[in-house]
Each structure stands twice: as C-alpha cells, then as structure tokens.
Amino acid sequence: MADDNASRPTTLGALRDSGWVSRPVKQEIREHAIARIAAGEPLFTGVSGYEDTVMPQLENALLAGHDVIFLGERGQAKTRMIRSLTGLLDEWMPIIEGSEINDDPYNPVSRYAIDLVAEHGDATQIDWVHRDRRYGEKLATPDTSIADLIGEVDPIKVAEGRYLSDELTLHYGLVPRTNRGIFAMNELPDLAERIQVGLLNVLEERDIQIRGYKVRLPLDVILMASANPEDYTNRGRMITPLKDRFGSQIRTHYPLEVATEVAIMKQEARSLDISTPDGDISVSVPEYLGEVIATFSHLARSSNQVNQRSGVSVRLSVSNFEALSANALRRGLKAGERNVVARVDDLDALPASSQGKIEIESLEEGREGLILQTLIKGAVLTVFKDAVDPAQTRAVVDAFEEGAVAHTGEDITSDQLAGLVAEVEALREPVLALTGGDESPAALAAAVEFVLEGLHLSKRLNKDSSGSSATYRGRV
Known part of the structure; x- marks a missing residue:
C-alpha cells in the first residue's frame, strides 16, 4: 500500500490551507458512486449475476444515502458486497492524530480530540488513515454485548487516577471506532434483542450513549447488515423499530443461470x-x-x-x-x-x-x-x-x-x-x-x-x- 506522507498536510493549519473539504461519509460514497455510474463502471468487481437485479437497488440506496440490510440465504455474496464498498471511500482521510474514533479535524467529537484542538489550534497534529481501515465488521453471536458494539468503562483508565465521570475513562466499541466509515453487522437477527436496541440511536439519531455518562457522540457512519430471510421474516427475531430504521432492504439470490x-x-x-x-x-x-x-x-x-x-x-x-x-x-x-x-x-x-x-x-x-x-x-x-x-x-x-x-x-x-x-x-x-x-x-x-x-x-x-x-x- 503506497503512502506518500510527504505530500499530505501534517497539521490542522496546513490541512485548511490545502483546501481539503470535510464531508459526511454517505456523501463521500455517493459522490464516488455517481462517478462510477456516470462512467458506466460497476460499483465494484468480483460479484457476478447481480447486474440487473441487486446492483440497481444498491446503486439507488447509495445515491439516496440509505443504511442497507441485505436479505439472502448463505453464500450469496452479501458480506463480499459490503466489504467491497470501501472502494467508494476516499483513499486517504485525515484524522486528529491519536484519535480512537477517527475524529474529523474540522469537527472533533471525542473529548480527547476536542481538548487537543483547543490546546494546540492550527498546530494540532494530523494523521491519515487508508480507506481499508475505515471498515468495521461484527458477526452477531450470542455473546455479543453492548460493550463490544458501543463501549464501556475502561478499568485501567480509572486505575490511572481518572474520575468515573471523566469521558476519557471510556473504551469505545466497534461502532464508534468506525466513525467516518462503514460498519457491518453480519447475521443481524442473531443479535440479542436487547443488544439490537443499542443500535437504534446509531441508525436514526446518529449518536451513541454509554451507560450513565452524559456523553453524546454524533457519529458519522453508514450501517450495513446481512440477514437470512427465514430469521428476518418468519421468526421475528429482529425488532421492528430496527427494521424501520434501515433505509433500504435488498434481496439477494443465487445465480439465475x-x-x-x-x-x-x-x-x-x-x-x-x-x-x-x-x-x-x-x-x-x-x-x-x-x-x-x-x-x-x-x-x-x-x-x-x-x-x-x-x-x-x-x-x-x-x-x-x-x-x-x-x-x-x-x-x-x-x-x-x-x-x-x-x-x-x-x-x-x-x-x-x-x-x-x-x-x-x-x-x-x-x-x-x-x-x-x-x-x-x-x-x-x-x-x-x-x-x-x-x-x-x-x-x-x-x-x-x-x-x-x-x-x-x-x-x-x-x-x-x-x-x-x-x-x-x-x-x-x-x-x-x-x-x-x-x-x-x-x-x-x-x-x-x-x-x-x-x-x-x-x-x-x-x-x-x-x-x-x-x-x-x-x-x-
């Protein structure tokens, strides 16, 4: 993976001077999708048989800025399609150096990044992450917890002398760590219903809440999910409010020919x-x-x-x-x-x-x-x-x-x-x-x-x- 660090700004001030523009991840994906569709190119390669069925629906969903759930039996390339969407992200993205949740240099949301920018201003150090690092994925298993997805108190940080009320004692889960990127939940209906509730705010209000902390993290994330139709429609193991929050539901299929x-x-x-x-x-x-x-x-x-x-x-x-x-x-x-x-x-x-x-x-x-x-x-x-x-x-x-x-x-x-x-x-x-x-x-x-x-x-x-x-x- 080539990384020409010398040509990229390394401070917040230099980033502003470079003319870099911050935009939401859904807009970023939308712009790349528009370019490919206009050029007659596929969104990604390596998936066959969906050209006239699934792909038009996926293109519509991305153009509309929707979170998407793929419904289909095993072996229908659901996960492959989700992972391939990273190709629609900018190759490199600037973040506040040291940020655990990919803080936007122009609009930091974590306490760490906010304090750092307040202290150093335009001298704040900037790091760059490749698009492959902007993807997070979790297979829904019975032992998946809110701490895994959203976050939890880090006892080590508390032991270091911080107060429990200090936001810096938080250990962020997979979803906030994928801020400004794509997060995928495979086999979503297998997630315990009480854990599914924890995703409601992520999909609608675009923020997270961790335990009793008065912390609001306005996340910028596109959520993709996969599910087996039997679990999704027959067993009713996916809570209705969560179904309602996905913008598009796309049905996959086996090769027709x-x-x-x-x-x-x-x-x-x-x-x-x-x-x-x-x-x-x-x-x-x-x-x-x-x-x-x-x-x-x-x-x-x-x-x-x-x-x-x-x-x-x-x-x-x-x-x-x-x-x-x-x-x-x-x-x-x-x-x-x-x-x-x-x-x-x-x-x-x-x-x-x-x-x-x-x-x-x-x-x-x-x-x-x-x-x-x-x-x-x-x-x-x-x-x-x-x-x-x-x-x-x-x-x-x-x-x-x-x-x-x-x-x-x-x-x-x-x-x-x-x-x-x-x-x-x-x-x-x-x-x-x-x-x-x-x-x-x-x-x-x-x-x-x-x-x-x-x-x-x-x-x-x-x-x-x-x-x-x-x-x-x-x-x-």
Missing part, C-alpha cells in the same frame, strides 16, 4: 496446478464438466429432497469444482500423467464435498448418498443433452450394438481411453465437438467418457459398474 455459476466457480476455485522436480503438472476441468457441477447445484436448489430454507450455497459449486480437480490430480499422479483433465470418473468425489453443504430431507436413514448420486446423474444427463448433438451419437450406439465394448475407471489411463476414438470411429465426431478440436489424450479421454456416460443415462447404452470401474456395451 448456469453460465454465471460456472464463472463464479472459476473465479473462486483454487488452482491445483503443481510443480515437481520432474516438471509441472497441469489440471483442467472441461467446460462441460464445469457445467455439470453448476447444474448439480441448480438441481439441488429445486429438489424437494433438499431443505430449501437453509439454501444451497454457491460455495457448494466451488468446493465441488475443487474436489473434482483434486480427484483428477490424484488419478493423474498415479498414472504418471503431466496434463490432467477431469473426467466423469472424478465426479465420485462430489458426495464428500457436498455433504454438510446440503441438508437432505429424507424419511429413511442413510439415503443421503443415493439422493446426491441421483442429482449428479441428473446434472450429467442435462448437460449431455445440451452439449452433444443426438445426430452425432447414433453411429456410436450402432457401433456398441454391433459388439464394441469400452472399459473406464480410475485405473484406465488417458491414452487407453483416447484409443477408443481410433477403435470406434463413430466416437470421433462427438468427441472432437466437445474438445473443440483438442486431440491430446487427456482431453479425448474426458470427452469419450462423458459421451459414454451420457448415452448410458439416456438409456441408449448399458453400463456395468464395479467399484470405480465400469464397462459400457450395447443394449442388445
């Missing part, structure tokens, strides 16, 4: 490419298998065997994408391959990365695995029907009905599977259509197995499975 979910997976998933003394090993996932992963999540979100109130997070897709890649890497290491491409075989890794992220609703014990396997097969079949032209597979089915047999599994190398293209000439057309003309053994092997599995799930080929191995043959 498979392509959007695929883009998010690729953005968020960790690369599994590795370097070894013998050279680099690359791991890739074909576009059609990436679509299988995303489709699996979409099918889960519409399944009556999955608890929809708990949601099916996009994190499921990311974890499954990584698990698929990891299984492919493990298989490739055993086979001594340098260029590894994920195959249908590697989908066997998905149940382990899916359980715990999906709440299965089943009357029978132990059916979770079967339900997940059904969803995976449904995803493969859905993508197969979209990705492979039926006209290209008729000759493949004919070849297998005439006696062709294919063996697949983790112990079958890419070279062996790719060899099927030469043995069953009819496979070449649909396989090369999937690979985009890539004739490397790993790419051909992945496409061959996808075509065979798709034909089996379409009930056009038989499949005999034994552990991780399978044999495909004609149905006659």
